[in-house]
Amino acid sequence: MVAENFIEFKDVGKVYPNGTVGLSHINLTIPKGQFLVVVGLSGSGKSTLMRTLNRMHDISSGDIMIDGQSIINYKGKQLRNLRRKIGMIFQNFNLVKRSSVQRNVLSGRVGYYSTWRSALGLFSQADKQKTVEALRRVGLGEKLYTRADQLSGGQQQRVAVARAFMQDPKIVLADEPVASLDPLTTDSVMNDLKKLNDDFGITVIVNLHSLELARKYADRIVGLRGGELVYDKTIDQVTDTDLDNIYQSEGPEPESEAIVMHSATEGVI
Numbered sequence: 264m265v266a267e268n269f270i271e272f273k274d275v276g277k278v279y280p281n282g283t284v285g286l287s288h289i290n291l292t293i294p295k296g297q298f299l300v301v302v303g304l305s306g307s308g309k310s311t312l313m314r315t316l317n318r319m320h321d322i323s324s325g326d327i328m329i330d331g332q333s334i335i336n337y338k339g340k341q342l343r344n345l346r347r348k349i350g351m352i353f354q355n356f357n358l359v360k361r362s363s364v365q366r367n368v369l370s371g372r373v374g375y376y377s378t379w380r381s382a383l384g385l386f387s388q389a390d391k392q393k394t395v396e397a398l399r400r401v402g403l404g405e406k407l408y409t410r411a412d413q414l415s416g417g418q419q420q421r422v423a424v425a426r427a428f429m430q431d432p433k434i435v436l437a438d439e440p441v442a443s444l445d446p447l448t449t450d451s452v453m454n455d456l457k458k459l460n461d462d463f464g465i466t467v468i469v470n471l472h473s474l475e476l477a478r479k480y481a482d483r484i485v486g487l488r489g490g491e492l493v494y495d496k497t498i499d500q501v502t503d504t505d506l507d508n509i510y511q512s513e514g515p516e517p518e519s520e521a522i523v524m525h526s527a528t529e530g531v532i
């Protein structure tokens with residue numbers, strides 16, 4: 264494997280069945296172990312880009328390679344193996360709220376079990392032990408038996424990070440993971456993601472609205488607009504002017520977007 268070409272988007276296009284263009288001519292190469300932040304207005308294609316990687320969305324043109332192999336025609340076992348190696352973090356945490364933290368974190372292992380074993384909760388002792396380790400990593404070691412719905416939003420998101428860790432992922436995709444969290448909790452969750460990246464060389468791709476956060480955590484920032492890649496710089500090349508200008512050629516925004524766009528200086532786009 265050539266590390267520099269761990270993930271490759273080759274002229275990728277995505278048109279939704281209703282004709283909406285989700286992605287257009289995306290060319291992007293992501294090296295192994297990079298912490299990549301994707302920024303862009305609501306509707307610019309960030310989620311679509313992310314979801315093509317684990318085939319939650321299929322692309323309409325081009326190709327996507329992971330580790331030197333095209334993934335776009337994966338089916339059955341190949342697709343399951345792909346998804347098992349890609350951890351996913353969502354804005355709304357996606358936990359089973361009435362289940363314990365332990366059960367939620369263990370569910371990160373289901374890709375490694377037959378359906379009936381995981382349905383019966385027949386997880387190995389080693390995996391139960393790994394759950395404890397995963398929770399300690401996110402500072403929630405004492406919450407093993409707590410019900411997920413008794414945790415704060417930030418704690419729930421950290422459980423989701425622990426669940427992703429359980430997958431032994433090569434890639435973690437986080438789709439606006441901190442959008443509903445306060446600033447302090449936001450930093451904890453971003454730090455948890457950064458630790459996965461630093462400690463295990465996991466490639467992390469995060470969709471964010473906050474430029475300030477992007478700058479704080481990213482190795483590289485890419486920007487999308489209308490499904491196109493309009494910005495791509497490693498963090499040492501990013502300037503304040505870039506960040507101020509990144510969306511300025513967008514023209515007037517509809518009122519709803521203007522609310523989140525209003526202040527590049529506050530780092531919110």
Ligand SMILES: Nc1ncnc2c1ncn2[C@@H]1O[C@H](COP(=O)(O)OP(=O)(O)OP(=O)(O)O)[C@@H](O)[C@H]1O
Nearest residue numbers: 279281283284285304305306307308309310311312
């Ligand atoms: N299932 C779908 N069917 C049709 N169009 C869709 C679908 N999902 C997304 N789109 C459209 O594709 C475009 C890109 O959407 P996407 O959700 O990827 O943007 P985004 O940058 O992630 O936005 P947000 O920040 O609001 O999550 C938008 O125009 C959106 O309306």
